[in-house]
Amino acid sequence: MNINVLSLFPDILRGFFQxxxxxxxxxxxxxxxxxxxxxxxxxxxxxxxxxxxxxxxAGMLMKPEPVxxxxxxxxxxxxxxVYLSPGGRxxxxxxxxxxxxEENLILLCGRYEGMDQRVIDRWVDDExxxxxxVLSSGEVAAMVLVDAVYRLIPGVITGExxxxxxxxxxxxxxxxxxxxxxxDRMKVPDVLVSGHHANxxxxxxxxxxxxxxxxxPDLLQGKGxxxxxxxxxHELTEQGE
Ligand code: SAM
Numbered sequence: 001m002n003i004n005v006l007s008l009f010p011d012i013l014r015g016f017f018q019x020x021x022x023x024x025x026x027x028x029x030x031x032x033x034x035x036x037x038x039x040x041x042x043x044x045x046x047x048x049x050x051x052x053x054x055x056x057x058a059g060m061l062m063k064p065e066p067v068x069x070x071x072x073x074x075x076x077x078x079x080x081x082v083y084l085s086p087g088g089r090x091x092x093x094x095x096x097x098x099x100x101x102e103e104n105l106i107l108l109c110g111r112y113e114g115m116d117q118r119v120i121d122r123w124v125d126d127e128x129x130x131x132x133x134v135l136s137s138g139e140v141a142a143m144v145l146v147d148a149v150y151r152l153i154p155g156v157i158t159g160e161x162x163x164x165x166x167x168x169x170x171x172x173x174x175x176x177x178x179x180x181x182x183x184d185r186m187k188v189p190d191v192l193v194s195g196h197h198a199n200x201x202x203x204x205x206x207x208x209x210x211x212x213x214x215x216x217p218d219l220l221q222g223k224g225x226x227x228x229x230x231x232x233x234h235e236l237t238e239q240g241e
Contacts, residue, residue: 001102001153003033004079005142006070007109008049008062010035012139016146025156034074038062041069050112059113067108067119079104081125084138084145085114088127091145093167095128099145100152107145109138164204170219172211174204210236 005013016022017033025031039047043065050060071081080102089095099105108115108124120127130141151157166173177188191203209229212219213236220233 001031001100001105001150003031003105003107003146003150004036004074005033005107005109005139005146006036006038006067006074007137007139007142008038008111009109009137009139010037012137013143016143021157022147022150025150025153028155030153030155031150036070036074038066038070041066041073043069053113057113061113062110062115062119064116064118067115068122071106071108071119071123074106075104076106076123079106081106081108081123082145083108083110083115083120083124083127084130084141085110085127086129086132086134087114088129090132091128091130091148093148095126096145096148097152099149105149107138107142109142111137167219170212170223171208172216172219174207174211206232206236209233213237 007013013035017026017035022031026033039049042049049063049066051063053061080099082105084107108119128145130144135141152162162168164173177192181188181193189203191199194200209232213233
């Protein structure tokens with residue numbers, strides 16, 4: 001996958017692409033990337049990229065010309081273009097999986113009060129929000145999105161690590177423990193040191209359900225739960241009341 005991030009502050013992203021698992025994915029040729037400074041495409045002598053909104057209102061907007069120039073240079077017509085925006089559709093794991101199969105991904109980061117709408121109308125395929133809050137700019141949101149997406153590209157991390165993660169099948173992950181088995185008078189649950197794999201799996205599944213019911217009951221709604229699963233949800237819900 002090639003990822004091109006269009007931003008007024010590309011340095012915010014540089015360390016992310018040069019570190020840890022991402023750096024290895026780049027070295028292995030699984031990911032390539034460019035960081036495009038939108039200001040390089042400003043046409044006036046002051047490299048101005050913002051201006052006041054028509055109709056009045058607080059703050060400034062990103063001007064269309066530099067972003068159009070950056071999009072053209074990036075070959076955006078043959079890429080999937082995502083604009084990070086608090087006004088967009090909420091980002092989730094299903095959308096991350098969808099993006100993970102793209103060959104060319106362009107992420108557009110806003111700043112100030114946002115973007116001239118003509119940029120969005122002309123270039124953007126999806127407007128995506130990482131949550132119901134407002135950040136000062138899109139770079140951190142772009143990193144969140146890239147981080148969730150690139151780790152799903154085959155070969156970046158082991159497939160096994162992805163299998164039982166939160167959201168993979170609509171449930172949150174079970175609690176996990178490592179050594180020491182007794183710490184600060186808190187003991188690891190007996191079942192996990194029993195070596196009995198069927199019991200461990202059963203315990204983990206139950207914990208996943210419990211956690212999902214407590215923190216994210218919305219994930220279970222409309223799932224058409226059947227048989228044993230429905231009975232377990234019923235039992236856990238009764239216990240919680
Ligand atoms: N005036 C905009 C509004 O009320 O919707 C907020 C603009 S925000 C200060 C500036 C930029 O930060 C946005 O253009 C977007 O790129 C980014 N941003 C802020 N919050 C975000 C979020 N929750 N998800 C994705 N991007 C966000």
